[in-house]
Structures are given as C-alpha cells and as structure tokens.
Amino acid sequence: MPREQGRDVEAMRESRPVLVSVNDVSMAYNGAYAVRSASFDLERGRFLTILGPSGSGKTTLLRLIAGFGRATSGEIFINGQPVSAVPPHKRSIGMVFQRLALFPHLTAAENVAFPLKMRRHDATTIAGKVTRFLELVKLGGLGGRRIHELSGGQQQRVAIARALVFEPDLLLLDEPLAALDRKLREDMQLEFRRIQRELGVTTINVTHDQREALVMSDEVIVMDAGKIQQKARPAETYRNPRNAFVANFIGVTGFVEGTATSVSGGLVRMSHGNVELAGIMAGDAAPPRIGQSLVGAIRAEQVRIAADRRQLGGLDTIVTGEIAEAIFEGERIVYEVRVAALGGVILRVFDHDPAEHSQFEPGAHVSLGWNASDVRLYGMD
Amino acid sequence: MNGRKIMSQVFDRRRFLKTAAMAGAATGVYGLNAPRAWAQEPEKPKEIIIRAWGGSWVDSLKAGVSDGFTAKTGIAVRHDLTEDNEIQPKVWAAVDQGRVPPIHINWDTTVNATKSALRGVTEDLSGLSNLASTTDLAKPVGLDGYPIINTYGYVYVLAYRPSAFPDGQPKSWKALLDPKLKGRIALYNDGIGMHFPAQVAGGGKLEDIPGNMQPAWDFITQLKGQSPLLGEDPDFTTWFQKGEIDAACTISTNAREAKKNGIDIAWTVPEEGCKFDTDGLWIPKGLPANELHWAKEYINHALTVEAQQIWLDGLGLPGVVPGVKPPQDLVNDPSYPTKPEDFKNLIRVSAKIQTENQSEWFSKFKAIMQG
Amino acid sequence: MRQTPAAYPLTWRIMDGLEAFVAFAWPARLGAAIPWLMLAPALLLVGLLVIGLVQIGDVSFRTLDPSTYRMSENYTIANYQRAFTESLFATVATRSLLGALIVTVVTLVLAFPYTYLMVRTPNAMLRKLLLTALFLPFFIGQVVRAYGWLIILGNQGMVNEALGLVGVEPLRLLYNYPAVLFGLVQYMLPFAVLMLAPALSAIPEELEAAAESLGANWVRTFTHVVLPLARPGLVGAGLVVLTLSLTDFAMPAILGGGSQDFIANAIYDQFFRTSDQGLGSTLALLLVAAGSLLVGLVIALFGAGTLALSRVRR
Structure with missing residues (x-):
C-alpha cells in the first residue's frame, strides 16, 4: 500500500469516532428471535461489555459481529462499511473464545504466530511480533510450551495474545473468563483491561458476570430476551437502571410495590396498605398517574438495619421486619428481612461492620430505613 | 504312552472294520441284483453325503445316480457343494486324526483324487461288481488297484x-x-x-x-x-x-x-x-463299516448303464460303461x-x-x- | 418417609440383584480373580491363535513330497528360499503392497470429506442419509458387492450400455488391477468413515471458527487445523484399511480376472490347489511379518492414532 494512501486511511479512521455500528439487527432461528432489533454504536478505543443472563442473545450478537452467521435483518457496519457479506477471515477482528479455542497441536508461540502466518507475514516479522506479544501478556519464555502444559491463566494469556498480535481493529471476548475460579478471574479482568488500555484496541466483551461488566467496561449493554435493555456507563447503569430487569440483574436489589398517591417535583409518593413510601421515577420515564401501580427498587447497600427505629435517625422511610436469614460473608453480613407490612416482601440489607454490635439472629425483630431519593420507581405494566 | 495306545486302538478298530467290509465283499454283498444277499446287508444309514460340483453338474448327478440310488435302497443322498479343493484338507485331516470323514464319497478330478490316493486316505474299490463291465477308462493310470474309479472322460x-x-x-x-x-x-x-x-x-x-x-x-x-x-x-x-x-x-x-x-x-x-x-468317485477311509458298504453301493450304482446314461447326458461327456449313447447334439462331436x-x-x-x-x-x- | 419410586430407576434394582447374586456366587475373597476371569475368553482366543501360529510355523519348514502328498519329516528352509527367489511371489507381494497403499490413500481422501460432512452438518436428515448410506453396504458382504460390480462394469453391464448410447465401443472395465483397487476402495470406505468419525467429531468446531477469525480461509483452516488434528483418526483408519486391503482375497479373486492375485490368493492356491501346506504356511507367515512391519513403520512415523490406548487422554 502506498504511503499516501495508507495515511489517508489512517486519517479517515481518526476522523470517524464510531468503529462499530449495529443497525436494527435481528437474528431468528426457526422463527424464534435470539436477537431482536438491536442497535448501538461503539466508539473507537472503548471497552464495551454486553451483559445478560444465558439465552439473552448476547453471544449471538457477538458472533454476528465476528461474522459467524448472518443476521436475519439489519446491518452491521465496521469502519462505516457494511460487513454482512464479509467472511470472518476478512474482517479485521480478533476473538477470544469461550473455551479459548487454542490449537492443541501447536505451541503457545505457534498459536500466537497463527494469525500472522495466515496473513503471510515473513518468518522474521512473525518471530518479532510473537515475542513482543508474549511479553505483553507476561508469557515471555513460555512460548515453546504446548497448550496442555500451561495453566488456565496462562492459556487465557495465549488466547488474548493470539487475538491481538495481528493488531485487529476490534477485539471480541466471548466470556473467556467464565470458567476460571474467582480469584484468577478477577486477576484476569484487570489484566485484560490493562492490555486493552495499553493497545487502545476497541473491545466488545460478553459476560453474564455483572461485576466483570462493571469493573472492565467503559460502557455496558444489558440484554435480556434478545433485546437491548440499557446502554450506559457502568456507574450510570448501576445507579439508574432503566427498567426493573436491569435493576434486578445488576446489584442486590429489593422491590417494594405501591400505588401512586402524589407527585411533587421529582418525588413520587405511594402507599402500600398503611405504609407510606416514596421514590424517584427512573431514567426519563414520565411522571405516573395518581393511582398507578408502581414498583420501587432499593439497593441493599442503601438500606440500614437497627434493633430500634430510633437508631435510624435522618432516614425518611422506616419499616419494621423480622430476620428471615442471616448470611455471614466475611467482610459483611447479608440479612434477609421479611417485611409483613409490605405483603411479606423480603428485603436484603448489608451490614458491613458486624463486629460493632451483636449479630441479629433469625426471628429477631428489626427496623429498616432508607432515603426516598435512593428508591427508583418503575411503572408496572 | 497313552497316545500311542489310543492310536493303536483306533488303528485296530479301523483295521477290523476294513476286514469286516472285505469279508462282506467276499460273500457277495455288493451285487444289488443278488437276492440272496439281502438277508446279510449291513444296517442302512439315514443318508449318505456326496461332495459334488454345483449347477448343472450336481443336477445331472442327482437325476442320473442319486435319485436312482435312493429309489433302490431308500437311503437319502445329500450333496455337499464344498469346493473340491477345500474338502480335500478336511478329509485328509479327518483321516489323519482317526475321525469319521465329513463325506462318504468325493466326486473329484482324477488328478486331485490321485493326490488323496497317494496320501493313502482312499478306500480300495476293486471289489465293486460292476467294475467287470467297465472300459479301461475306469481304471486310474499309474496307481495300484482302484483307489478311485473314473466315471467319465472329458x-x-x-x-x-x-x-x-x-x-x-x-x-x-x-x-x-x-x-x-x-x-x-x-x-x-x-x-x-x-x-x-x-x-x-x-x-x-x-x-x-x-x-x-x-x-x-x-x-x-x-x-x-x-x-x-x-x-x-x-x-x-x-x-x-x-x-x-x-x-x-x-x-x-x-x-x-x-x-x-x-x-x-x-x-x-x-x-x-x-x-x-477323467473325473472319478472315491471313498475316504474311516467310515463305519455299514456306511462304507452303502457308499460303495452308490459308486457301484453309478457304474450302471442306466445311471451313466442320464448323468452323462446331463454333462455331455463320454462314460466308462459300453452301451451309453451320446446325446443327440454330441454324436460324432470331437468332445x-x-x-x-x-x-x-x-x-x-x-x-x-x-x-x-x-x-x-x-x-x-x-x-x-x-x- | 414416603418413597418416591422415580428416584430409584429399574436399572439400579436389576444391578442390585446382580450384585447380590455375584456376592452369593463369588465370595469376596475370590474378588482378586475376577479380572482374570473376565480376561479368560480373550486369553483363550489369543492362546489358540498362538498355537495355530506355532503350527503354521512348524509346517512352514517342511516341504511337500509329491509321491505321498505328505509333508516332509525333516526341517528345511526350502520354502523360504522359494518365497524369496521365485518371481511369482515377488510380483504378487509387490502388487499387494502397492495396492494396499494406493487403496489406503484413495480411501482416506474420499472418506475424509464424507465423514466431515456427516459429523458437521447441522441438517439431521442429511446426517441420517449419510449414516444409512454408510451402514447399508455392511449388510451386503464383500463377495456380493464384487459380483455387483461384475454386473455393473461388465462388457454388457450398465456402464458399457450407457457408453454404447453415446457411441463408445464396450470398454474392458473389469479383470484388471484398477478394477481390483476400485472394488477395494469401495469396500473399505465405510470402515474408514467409521474410524474417522470419532476423531473428527472430537475436533471442537470452535477451533475452526477461531482459525477463521484469525484470518484463515477454509482451505487453510483445513490444512492448518482440521487435518493436523484429524491425524489420529487418519492414522487409525489408514492402519485398518491398509491391513484389510493387504490381506484381501475376494476382490482380487473376483474382479481380477485371475491374473491380479494378492498374497492371500497365493496362499489359498498353495493350501487348496497344490496342497502344499508348507509353502502356504511360509507365505502366510511372511504376510503376517510384512503386515506387522508395515503397521510398525506407520506407528513409528505417525503414532498409533485412535488405535493407541493410553490412560491419559487429552
């Protein structure tokens, strides 16, 4: 490629911030939709995580972007070019597969060299790049090992090096960390993030692990039942879930139901039997009608627990309940509290400092308190 | 020691059977047409087994010889269509090991049959009464006696x-x-x-x-x-x-x-x-005396003009008994x-x-x- | 507590009964003998085979005396001299070895795409069709199939009739070396597919997707990923086809027109035509030796493939 032309392409890339554009993509198998009308843009250099439970369509969407299978309708653009008709090996995409898909008949270095060999680089170039990328993933010196001679974490590193060594436009991660134990998984999350930042490669990660999504990503897409539920920055997703599904799927959340009684400013008041509750409508939802059924979501960490309501001064909503379960998790205790006045709903509460006072036993009567400003309200349809 | 003893007993038994059969021959049991022999005839087996070639070969044997034999004696004839060269090692092994051979009569090429004769696994057939009326063709060349009887030429x-x-x-x-x-x-x-x-x-x-x-x-x-x-x-x-x-x-x-x-x-x-x-018929050694007797009767029957006429009409080949007429299509044929x-x-x-x-x-x- | 019948399947009850019976019939202190008991039939079979081989070995050192048609009492290496010096045996051995190699290569080349399609197709109907087409020939013996080819490829067979329609004179398609190899390939194909299928289905599809995402088109995916990973299956199938072809009797006998003998035909002739068990045994032993050598060579070069039995499987 002539120098000028190469610079033009480079300039064009710089001028266009959006690398991947998914435009109204649907994918149906035998009439059942795995992905339904998905649309989003991803800017260059960003780390996007598609989060969702199994069967939500997140992997299908990722595979469509990779080029495995063709969307039933809609189009995917990469660098502004439609890619439906482009086979996977001609898309400049590196992918780390769920079970890594390392080649067992090749060594670690040969695995990393594979995409370069497929691109017909010469031996010297290949050797140089392989060494550089093995060092990048901290595997310098292990290149001669067979895949089965490497630990799980080392195999992850080979897979990421192999997906990046040919400097693709886009990196796809198909739940590669799912099979690791928790400690290793958390280490690798940070490691992936480090490498991604170092290279600045645009990345789409797929996972069902909300922590992974929040820790690693610039942006999070939450999917359920084939539809995109929300696309936002991690903190925004956590603080302002756009619907009850997102609120439930991310974080530890309790739900209280009620009927709207008044709307003043942003604050919506509602009642459940004799209990008065309040909250703020989530996202850009319109104010409710009076009498409309609402559900309020409250994060476990926003709820405080005490033996007596007088210890909950400064909180505007206080209810009483009975301890159903006390779960000791080390750095905290999680209480499950049954609130009879709210129809027997279970609310979860974190107690982060259990040493200060004696732990509540199941059956103990307690008071729970929170602020209305922490409650997000959703209309019930 | 034991082995040899058993072997000698087997040998003795076989020699006894053979002697008994010879005695039978001497008293003229063979002639089917001799009415005075009927009283002494050995017990009839249910069937005798003839190894034969398949297709038109076995069809003509059955029509010409086997059916007539069954009609005369009431003994059924089973035709074993094992290849001639595959039955040979089986018969040889049976005789070597003193077992009863798998067939009563082998319909064989004279060359193959001669191998068995040289090996000494064939019964002597010189005593058959109908041999007297056969041509020279029936006698195997270069062998003593009649370990085989040639039944036709080709x-x-x-x-x-x-x-x-x-x-x-x-x-x-x-x-x-x-x-x-x-x-x-x-x-x-x-x-x-x-x-x-x-x-x-x-x-x-x-x-x-x-x-x-x-x-x-x-x-x-x-x-x-x-x-x-x-x-x-x-x-x-x-x-x-x-x-x-x-x-x-x-x-x-x-x-x-x-x-x-x-x-x-x-x-x-x-x-x-x-x-x-030529092809011929022969009997492997090691048959019980009565079965040997009836196997010989079968061959004797195959040497009658009537049997030869039908059998060899089927094969289109010249027999070994004077008086057999060629089939019409083969009169003066060089074959x-x-x-x-x-x-x-x-x-x-x-x-x-x-x-x-x-x-x-x-x-x-x-x-x-x-x- | 109330029993849930579904929690205790019938097969467990049957096994309970069998265990009780075994405990009764075979007291625990004899437990150490159980593995040997289970091995007994195999040992017996192998033992008989070894006895047979020893006898064949013995006879191979005796010659036929054509005046008595019995094997000589004394031992001699005359049969081995004949086997190595007479041009007939060199010709037949070369033909068999070369034929077995050609058949193996052609069969593997044909079996591979068939197996791949059968294992990978998402279409259940197609898979069933391929499987049925694979198993059907197993119900038709080798001999019957060979006779089928006589009918199809004969001078007045279907192929020549079709050629006749376009004005081509009848071709001699039968009774030559290619006809024998053709028959063998057709006979071996199902064996090869069956041996290949487990090896190919053991290759995760994800590996092929990975290769594609890394820039390999299907040809390079095949040569760089599928083929190397299928090697155990190819070696296993190759060994089976090689040994079966090398020792085949019926195809050369029926499709060869009498002048395309393989080693097995030569052995048959010695046993059943010239009644020379000595030379027959010699040829049989040499065939065993040549076959073992060939198999050993393949294993040394390529490993034992799927035929390798190891405790640790990856």
Missing part, C-alpha cells in the same frame, strides 16, 4: 464364438494369438488343460513331458501377451454368455452349457490336440470320443505324472500369468 476343447472367427473354425491353438482376440480369451486359472497342447503348439514333443516343457511355457508366455481371463468352470459359461470372451480352453461341458442357454458357441479339437482327462480313432488327437497323461508335477507346473503357470 476334453479340454477350444471353445469359440463363431462370430469372432469369420474364416471358420480355428485349426490351431495358435489362433488364440490373433491380436483381435486380445483380452477376449480365457484359460483355467491353474492352466490345467492348456499345458499339453501348448507343448505341441510351442514346437515341443509330448514325450518330453515332464522332462522338458519349455515349449509349453513359451507358448503360454505368448498367450499371456493376449491378456487372458483366468477362471474356473462356471466362469467360462458366464463369460461366454456375458460377451466377455470369444474363445477359451475349457471343458466342453461349460461351452455346451452356454450353448444350451442360447448363445452361439462351438468347439473344436485343434491340430495340436486337446487334453483328455465326445467313443471310437479309438476319436482318441487319436487327444492327449492323455497319467494322473500320477500330473500330481507329481502339479505344484511345479502351477507355479510356472502362475509366474507367467501374474507377471
């Missing part, structure tokens, strides 16, 4: 498809070397039938067999250049019928079979001559010699010489054909 003719020979019937075996016939001729896969005419066609003398057969090998090498198909009896019939070949060295029966099926096939005895050979002058152009080599040299001839033929 000629390895040059069978051909007249349409492939527009100039008339081939006069010489050399006609097979015609380039037009490349890939269109067939021989037996062990070369049997071809060796002796080849000796003449190759410029040699029959008297030199087995001493110098180089002329025969030379001629067979020339035949190899014609890419012949190599097969066994039924193959020739099939190949003629399916249009695979135009000429073959085969027993006339196989050519006649194709002709019966409506294919235009003729055969001739070329000027170099044709091999003449059905009856008078001494008919034999003038037929080559007969003793079964003994054939068996003694079979392995070597076989190897030579194979070496040429597989090359």
